[in-house]
Amino acid sequence: MTKRESNVDRVYEALRQMAADFAFKPDQRINESALSDVLGARRTPLREALNRLVAEGFLTFQINRGFFCRPLTPSYILDLYEARVAVECEALRLACLRAPDSEIAALSDYLDRMEPDYQSATDPVELLALDESFHNRLVQLSGNSELLRMLQNLNGRIRYIRLIDLKRMRDQADGAAPGDVSAHKRVLEGLAARDVVAATDALRSHIEKRREEATEAVRIAFSQLYVPDD
Amino acid sequence: MTKRESNVDRVYEALRQMAADFAFKPDQRINESALSDVLGARRTPLREALNRLVAEGFLTFQINRGFFCRPLTPSYILDLYEARVAVECEALRLACLRAPDSEIAALSDYLDRMEPDYQSATDPVELLALDESFHNRLVQLSGNSELLRMLQNLNGRIRYIRLIDLKRMRDQADGAAPGDVSAHKRVLEGLAARDVVAATDALRSHIEKRREEATEAVRIAFSQLYVPDD
DNA sequence: GCGCTCATAACTGTATACAGTTTGGAATTC
DNA sequence: GAATTCCAAACTGTATACAGTTATGAGCGC
Numbered sequence: 001m002t003k004r005e006s007n008v009d010r011v012y013e014a015l016r017q018m019a020a021d022f023a024f025k026p027d028q029r030i031n032e033s034a035l036s037d038v039l040g041a042r043r044t045p046l047r048e049a050l051n052r053l054v055a056e057g058f059l060t061f062q063i064n065r066g067f068f069c070r071p072l073t074p075s076y077i078l079d080l081y082e083a084r085v086a087v088e089c090e091a092l093r094l095a096c097l098r099a100p101d102s103e104i105a106a107l108s109d110y111l112d113r114m115e116p117d118y119q120s121a122t123d124p125v126e127l128l129a130l131d132e133s134f135h136n137r138l139v140q141l142s143g144n145s146e147l148l149r150m151l152q153n154l155n156g157r158i159r160y161i162r163l164i165d166l167k168r169m170r171d172q173a174d175g176a177a178p179g180d181v182s183a184h185k186r187v188l189e190g191l192a193a194r195d196v197v198a199a200t201d202a203l204r205s206h207i208e209k210r211r212e213e214a215t216e217a218v219r220i221a222f223s224q225l226y227v228p229d230d
Numbered sequence: 231m232t233k234r235e236s237n238v239d240r241v242y243e244a245l246r247q248m249a250a251d252f253a254f255k256p257d258q259r260i261n262e263s264a265l266s267d268v269l270g271a272r273r274t275p276l277r278e279a280l281n282r283l284v285a286e287g288f289l290t291f292q293i294n295r296g297f298f299c300r301p302l303t304p305s306y307i308l309d310l311y312e313a314r315v316a317v318e319c320e321a322l323r324l325a326c327l328r329a330p331d332s333e334i335a336a337l338s339d340y341l342d343r344m345e346p347d348y349q350s351a352t353d354p355v356e357l358l359a360l361d362e363s364f365h366n367r368l369v370q371l372s373g374n375s376e377l378l379r380m381l382q383n384l385n386g387r388i389r390y391i392r393l394i395d396l397k398r399m400r401d402q403a404d405g406a407a408p409g410d411v412s413a414h415k416r417v418l419e420g421l422a423a424r425d426v427v428a429a430t431d432a433l434r435s436h437i438e439k440r441r442e443e444a445t446e447a448v449r450i451a452f453s454q455l456y457v458p459d460d
Numbered sequence: 461g462c463g464c465t466c467a468t469a470a471c472t473g474t475a476t477a478c479a480g481t482t483t484g485g486a487a488t489t490c
Numbered sequence: 491g492a493a494t495t496c497c498a499a500a501c502t503g504t505a506t507a508c509a510g511t512t513a514t515g516a517g518c519g520c
Contacts, residue, residue, distance in 0.1 A: 005293070006291075006293040006473085007473075007474080008281070008473090031500095031501075032501075032502070033500090033501075033502095041474090042474060042475055042476085043474095043475090043502090044274065044473080044474050044475070044476090044504095045473075045474060045475095047278055047502095047503090048277055048278055048281045049281070051238070051278045051279070051281045051282050051285075052281050052282065052285035053285070054282065055281075055282035055283070055285035056285050056286075057376075057379065061236075063235070063236040063239075063481095063502090063503090064480080064481050064482065064501090064502060064503075065481090065482070065501090065502080066501075066502060078374075079374045079375055079376040079377070080376055082320070082324065082372075082374050082376070082377065083317075083320075083374065083376040083377055085320060086316050086317055086319075086320030086321070086377060086380075087316055087317075089316075089320070090312070090313075090315060090316030090319070090320070091316070094312065142312075144308075144309045144312050144313065145309055146287075146309040146310055146312070146313040146384075147312065147313055147316060149287065150313065150316075150380060154376075236503085237503075237504080238503090261470095261471075262471075262472070263470090263471075263472095271504090272504060272505055272506085273472090273504095273505090274474095274503080274504050274505070274506095275503075275504065275505095277472095293472090293473090293511095294471090294472060294473075294510085294511050294512065295471090295472080295511090295512070295513095296471075296472060
């Protein structure tokens with residue numbers, strides 16, 4: 001029996017998971033030996049995986065000092081969300097031009113089926129998975145695998161910012177319900193009508209609203225970090 | 231005296247250069263030992279650099295079979311150009327909204343200064359560098375470093391496709407002159423007037439025109455590959 | 461000649477070792 | 491006490507070795 005998954009792949013996935021679970025704090029230096037113990041892999045394959053994450057923008061690297069978790073500044077968050085707008089709106093435009101009606105209808109059905117789950121979900125991780133899944137499918141309708149790859153890279157980095165946001169929403173239960181699918185529905189209506197402007201405007205404002213919420217959540221989370229220990 | 235550049239970085243840059251110089255043919259398997267001899271680096275740092283290139287989409291990887299140059303299919307080329315449209319048009323939109331007049335004027339000046347070089351350049355490599363430089367600066371006006379990173383990644387992969395195209399143009403001297411900056415000027419006029427629609431329409435059609443040319447050039451290059459040896 | 465088997469060569473995957481660099485703190489000076 | 495120097499420990503960078511897998515091709519039966 002031959003192996004199907006490379007060890008580097010396994011380590012790489014584990015590292016992404018750790019990043020999403022706040023295992024690394026922004027700007028934290030990553031100790032390769034300690035990490036290799038945790039992951040059950042030696043430093044050689046670990047470093048190969050870390051280099052992939054550097055190339056993807058998850059981590060930074062300094063010569064002779066090693067790998068660092070990327071700092072989480074407001075302007076970085078803004079950049080990531082703006083890049084998402086670029087990727088998703090162009091994908092939506094392409095989908096309006098060429099996605100078959102049947103696939104658009106399938107995504108509508110999916111959204112309808114998921115709506116109860118969406119509204120009853122209380123676990124932020126679950127909600128986030130549902131939301132990411134919708135956006136992934138939307139971009140898949142463009143048929144462009146580079147746009148999909150870019151979205152997945154951005155979402156990988158945005159994920160833990162959004163988790164901060166969703167946890168805050170659950171705690172405060174203020175304003176917009178987190179399980180609100182109306183924005184997604186508006187996007188799909190525009191898409192079904194092949195109305196590029198209506199669809200992209202809806203999507204753009206949806207993502208920008210999410211960005212404002214996330215930025216605020218991170219601001220609050222940071223301010224709490226600076227509360228002195230008693 | 232301390233080292234300023236990591237060996238992995240050096241190897242990584244050398245590999246990108248080799249890719250742009252057609253050192254690897256599409257779908258070609260990459261022999262690590264042979265490559266490490268050429269680059270003067272051992273396999274450990276070489277593999278770290280190769281992993282970065284996999285993460286960036288330059289190469290593919292198969293377990294126990296190693297690294298491969300990415301195949302060059304028409305749909306892959308289409309995906310890359312569409313992704314460029316996504317990145318550049320959104321960057322341009324953001325630049326229309328917030329780039330200072332002074333920086334827009336500086337880019338206009340740059341274009342005017344470069345125009346003679348552009349029109350007299352006959353070396354495809356030189357022309358390409360000039361063109362990429364303009365597009366990079368345009369995206370920089372958005373102030374978004376993620377969009378810039380994405381553009382540089384896409385251009386790194388598109389570069390050798392465009393070289394095929396530019397070499398064909400030089401040989402045939404048909405249709406549009408390669409050193410035509412009028413499209414760039416139209417984009418900047420729209421930007422200076424803060425006219426998002428005019429600017430992005432001009433940019434979109436410019437990139438799509440380039441894509442059609444490049445796709446055709448690759449099609450021709452491929453058809454010549456299949457001419458049987460005599 | 462064509463397909464199959466198996467031995468071997470070539471190559472990839474990674475553990476280990478060690479060299480070079482940075483870091484943190486003790487010792488020293490003012 | 492604060493600043494500085496210097497040394498040891500910790501960590502990163504990579505060469506090397508070898509184990510495990512894949513590719514190649516000779517030999518063989520048909």
